[in-house]
Amino acid sequence: MSSALQWIVNAEPPTGAGQSRPFDVGQLPNRVSQALWRGTELGRADKTVVSSGFVSLDAQLPGGGWPCNAVTEILQPQLPLCEWRLLSPALAGLSASGGHILLVGPPKRPHVPGLIQLGISDKNLVWMAADTPAERLWTTEQLVKANPRGGAILAWLPQARAEQIRRLQVHAQSCDGPVFLFRPQAAQFDASPAPLRVSVTLGADWQLLLHILKRKGALMDGVIAIPSIPGTLASVFTPRLLHPSQLMAKTEVAHVHALGRTVTQPRLRQLAAH
């Protein structure tokens, strides 16, 4: 009896069980450690991905890029906002290797000379002007089923419901290219079967503020700010224009001053009359 107690007292805690020392994955067989995933880590994409072109964004996306074989929701406060600023680095790579860029129901007319400057070729660009929600969904579904290899599908679905997105997601699992669905920001409170949901807003000084609402793996707190000057504007900007927020602040001040003057002028006149 006493010897048993003695053993317990003398026993060291098993390796890795200590609170200060984290469990060393290297102790496990190679195969097990590769398959091990912890809740605090980012999920791994078991399928191919397309790099988004932004290092800080790639670091936060499972697998390091926009997923293929799945739909990706991009939520924006208003409809034509920053689609090409966000996606053009990824799409340029696909377009350069001959992939089709298929647009379903974009909110405005695409301007091809601008897209060419972003590296998206006019050869494989197709614009499908679908208007009604039913047409948009049908067209998107047909394209996803068609599996445009090496290409990408961009669909604007302002009124899609969760079960419709689910249907697209099921088809997208056998689609080798990324599928982007653009939806309004209000949809962030609805459940969605899309495995990746990203909300985008404009930040100050040419930044895009991204918040990943849903992804494989740990939840993300905070926002990612990625610098993105649209198109080829960067080449013609003066250093002052790289910080337009300062310019705007100056203008606001000037206007407040002007406003103050217009208010005070009649007041002065009134005073003079007395």
Place this chain on the structure above:
Amino acid sequence: MSMHWAALLPSLACDNSPRTDPADLAVWALQFTPRVARAHQAVLLEVESSLRLFAGEDHLHQLVEAGALELGITALAWAPTSLAALACARVGIRDGFAGPLAKVLDPLPLACIDAVHAHGTTLARLGCKTLADVRKLPRGGISRRFDSQLLLALDQAYGLRPEGYRWEILPETFSAKLELPGRVDTAPALMFGARRLLVQMGGWLAARQCGVTAFTLRWCHDAMRAKDAGDGGEITVRTAQPTHNVDHLSRLLAENLAKVTLKAPAGDLILSATDVTPFIEDNRSLIPDDRTTGEALNLVLERIEARLGKKRVLRPVLTEDTRIEWMNHWQALHAKRPATQVRQVPGPQPTWILKTPLQLDVKGDRPLYQGPLQLLLGPERIEGGWWHRVQDAEGHQRSLNVARDYWVALSQHAGVLWIFQQRLPKETGPSWFLHGLFA
């Protein structure tokens, strides 16, 4: 040499399904073998030499039976001789290869073979009920008492004497007619009959090793039509690539028919292949692909075009113009593209543009769009277009001349905009328009 015959019997009963003409059936069957004959109101196929091409007996049987079912043929049989196949088809035996030929044929009734049926009453009085009974009669007696056809037909059916037929010849052009069993009021309901015609056309195309690039479906109104309805109507469906894929063709036709309204009920359908070009099939790989490939993208785009309309599935064409609106225009998917190389426009360009520029409100001297705009860069003068004249609705000539100062403007909510200040006409004063977005 062993033979492998099939007999297809168009149903003679007056049921609800439309009847397929034996001549049309023969044309369809020519895709499997060049040895197709019409005899005894049936279509007979000899497929022995095609077995290898169609990946074996079972696969060929499946193909023929599935196709025949779509054409409304249910009486179908396989046997080593044509008359045996026909006899089996008449009594409803599917497989004449199930046992030795004599065992299959012996229990069949006299009516199965036409030459025997002709002497049916006399033979019945002799006590014959089955083909076996007739065979048991002495041959010399039969040949003296009945005509020579009876013995010949019996021997041919049992494979003792050779059979000879005049083979069908494949027509140069395809046009098939179908009488609908009932009056059809709506265009999409025509699809049922049209599908059968498309299957026939698919067979003809496969036999000719051609693909269709345009086909026409014509419908004739029946005699009870209103006076102003005319004789009928037609639609022509075009495809970009020559194809003989019946499923694709029928989906295209269904999309087109969905947009048609019939002026009167239709009674007859006629399908003809308008444009036909030789078709080269893809090589089939020995090694299976690791992933099942989706439908080819251009087929899908074609189908989307058929539903949305030609003006809504578009590809860009670049032109050398300084004016934003005419820098690129959009054309239908398969319209001819100019071969000229277009130089790239210098300077930044927006990625979205508005079809017609949107006039902006002005507060003081600053344009407004979802709040005041901050002008960042400009002006970039774009001027020209006096050479570009168009005729408006009233027939007046109008020049699309523009003189605009473009600015890059920043909005807090809408992002980076491409706005311009109109310089013409002068008297309206400076007016601002939103024209594009750097999204």
